[in-house]
Amino acid sequence: MNTRVLIILALVIAAIAGWFFKQQGEIAPPVSIAPTEVDYEATDIQAVQTNEQGETEYELNAESLSHDPNTNQDVMSGITMNWQPSAEQLYRITSGTATLNQETGDLHLYGGFSLASEDQAKTTxxxxxxxxxxxxxEALKGNTKSRQVYSEQPVQVVQGSNRFEAATMKADLETGEYEFGQVAVMFTPAERQDKALF
Known part of the structure; x- marks a missing residue:
């Protein structure tokens, strides 16, 4: 092949390539990725927190966890927590979403929560x-270091066959003492049974 044929062939290929790229339209600008406020993320979390004596204080399972370095908070979803603040008290806490500050111990559960005392064979x-x-x-706040929790939103309380609602709640999980505000109870008396006295 002579060089003239190669030059013409190269020009034809360049013309076809130019026409092809012109038909494709404008190239979209590259995607810009903004910096995130999260410095680490994880899924399927299983964590254990111990006290100063090395005894397990709580076990935590979460579907996902992300850490915000600006607030120093762990944001978790789908949590289940087995919390034993004292030898006599054991609680199971579940929530849709939670934030926890490891340094201060501040805990905020939202998206619905359940706080259940586990059976420790207590008797009267x-x-x-x-x-x-x-x-x-709906929401519960507390502190894992002081072992206090409270809710400023309405809560439902069930103990055996007893049920009631309260506008607010405070609890000392170490002692198992609860305080409820503006309690609403529905009382259903037993059916009247007429009996002969003689």
Missing amino acids: QSGEKIAPITVTG
Whole structure:
């Protein structure tokens, strides 16, 4: 082949390539990725927190976790927490979403929560077994270091066959003491049964 044929062939290929690229239209600008506020993320979390004596204080399972370095908070979704603030008290906490500050211990559960005291075979003075308490609501705040939790939103409380609603709730999880505000109870008396006295 002579060089003239090669030059003409190269020009034809360049013309076809130019026409092809012109038909494709404008090239979109490259995607810009903004810096994120998250410095790490993880899924399927299983964590254990111990106290100063090395005893397990709580076990935490979460579907996902991300850490925000600006607020130093862990944001978790789909959490289940088994919390034992003292030898006598054990709680199971579930929530849709939660934030936890590891340094301060501040905990905020939202997207619905359930706080259930686990059965520790507690009995009354007469020997009857005490039913565990389950508190459910929309949001719960607390502190893992002080072992205090509270809700400023309405909660539903169930203990055995007893049920009531309260506008607010405070609890000391170490002692198992609860305080409820503006309690609403529905009372259904037993049906009247007429009996002859004689």
